Amino acid sequence: MINSAVSLSQTIQPRVESDTAEQLNLDRPIVLVGLMGAGKTRVGRRLAERLGLPFVDTDHEIEAKNGMTISELFTRIGETAFREGERRTIASLMGQSASVIATGGGAFIDPRTRAAMLESGLVVWLRADLDTLVARTARSNKRPLLQGVDRAAKLAELMALRYPTYAEAHLTVDSLHGPVEQTVNAVLAALNHRSGS
Helix, strand or coil, rough: CCCCCCCCCCCCCCCCCCCCCCCCCCCEEEEEECCCCCCCCHHHHHHHHHCCCCEEHHHHHHCCCCCCCCCHHHHHHHHHHHHHHHHHHHHHHHHHCCEEEEECCCCCHHHHHHHHHHHHCCCEECCCCHHHHHHCCCCCCCCCCCCCCCCCHHHHHHHHHHHHHHCCEEEEEEEECCCHHHHHHHHHHHHHHHCCC
């Protein structure tokens, strides 16, 4: 599959506030992937509002189902078992019609989870630069992979490891430091461009 990258500097403009899932011919979930701090939850929630679609954050779903935070699950059952539960949660969401799904940063890295997303969803990689990721993740200490380590060094390592895999997404949108609406508009522009509307 060809990855279509759209940056905020391009001239593709969405129809502000008038985009709907029907106008974009959406018949499957829009799945947001990217590193922690890329804005998947904030962008996803606002994108769902703009499109009139349901929004699901897989981390929140997993936390509610297990009665523990993601950090607690990592500590209690380990990353391997966590990823298996995450895979099952995402697989169940892929069977839904149009919706917006924000995934955990590592979800798309698992080959089976990635295959399910690419087959049954429209995957959008929210790509962010290191400075943006460091600034955004500094707001919370709930990120298990960033606990007790140099945040910038760990994020740079994760970028090097994960960005080639994220590039398999159907669409790439730059998530820049600034108002969430900028990134939402860029996602809508990419969706409009892809649908030909």
